[in-house]
Amino acid sequence: MSTVQAREIRVLFFASLREAVETDTLSIDITGPVSLDELLARLKERLPPTAMTALTAENVRLAVNQTLINPPVMVQPGDEVAFLPPVTGG
Amino acid sequence: MSTVQAREIRVLFFASLREAVETDTLSIDITGPVSLDELLARLKERLPPTAMTALTAENVRLAVNQTLINPPVMVQPGDEVAFLPPVTGG
Amino acid sequence: MTSNSPACVVQVRITEADFDAGEELQSLYARAPGDLGAVATFVGLVRDLAGDEPVSTLHLEHYPGMTERSIEAIVERAGERWPLLDVLVVHRVGPLAPRAQIVYVQTASSHRDAAFAAAEFIMDYLKTDAVFWKRESGPSGERWVESTAADRQRRGAWDGSDGAV
């Protein structure tokens, strides 16, 4: 990670969540590790309530640095956090 | 069937049985329906004993007019009788 | 097929020529009716080894007419079990070198479970019921190949029998 990026978390939204949030990426500035709940509180400052409802729906999964995780989890400056609605391929 | 062919049975031998019999086809003249045992007796007149042993092995199947049959069965002038060793495709 | 099923298009081709799965798929897409969604295919190749013996040539022999009908009967049974839109079986005969393609089975359906099951069913029955004979040539001579006990068990598993003939 470059030092330029290391003070922020990059948050990605895919598919139906991108539509709910009306953006595919947000950057959240942080100075040290934060819990997922703290990250959600920061997102809440920038997103409408309907978007927050979509992001916290039961079937939404989270990936940190492209690996699925189960909360609780701490995220670090430089991490990439993604909100994933239910997937299907094939 | 043409009348020219209708006084004979065409007998076919495949794969290992063709090798045992040393031919792929024999024609047997008959004037009316004969049993399979009678057909075998007629073949015996024209084939060496080792060939007859191969043709009557337990795993040899018979087809009359390209349909598998179980003896006893009568064959008619004009019929095509085939001796099939164990098959495998794919 | 039940009277509710659309007719399944069945093609069986016995040939000395090689085949191209890509071309067969494109032909399928052009002709297939209805709600095509899934195509399972299988290619069998001449193996380099029979047990520990190297194989230099595999000779495939058939009974013209009866062989085609033996395969059509297998495909018909598959069509009675699964909702299929289109089935193609290409089976080569003649001398074949190691790595040559021998057999191509292509089953098309709306859904993948039917396509997979039918392709596997057809391959299992081809091993035991299709009218072909195979002779392997290698450095130590020639031998006729038969279906294995495992082949007969796999075939038997489809109808709940032990596969004994």
Next chain:
Amino acid sequence: MTSNSPACVVQVRITEADFDAGEELQSLYARAPGDLGAVATFVGLVRDLAGDEPVSTLHLEHYPGMTERSIEAIVERAGERWPLLDVLVVHRVGPLAPRAQIVYVQTASSHRDAAFAAAEFIMDYLKTDAVFWKRESGPSGERWVESTAADRQRRGAWDGSDGAV
């Protein structure tokens, strides 16, 4: 793979471009090591209908990097269960019309049972675990597609679970 197995060559390709199964098979024959005897393939196509609704376009979206790894993880699990020589998964993304090819799974082994089982396993897990999203457009608008309960049951059947996530 166990230490006794030869290494399985795995390729995963996410692309907007179409694919040709015939070309992929020829590449496989050229590169495949060892005792190749059986290749199972599967092609999934965009269906004309979703339920009773006509589909005009299917849009496929992925998460570059994570999607490839999610498929590699599925293939790795298949490689632990069956002796595979080579696996290729091609998955298209972007807008796709009805009848377009979406996905190609190609599994190579010495024997057909391993090739068939692995191809079906991979397809079942792609439905539930691969990181893609699908949006259908039709005359009555757009909707996001999810894996079905049947998909999750089929996935779960491989490990004896009920497929509940």
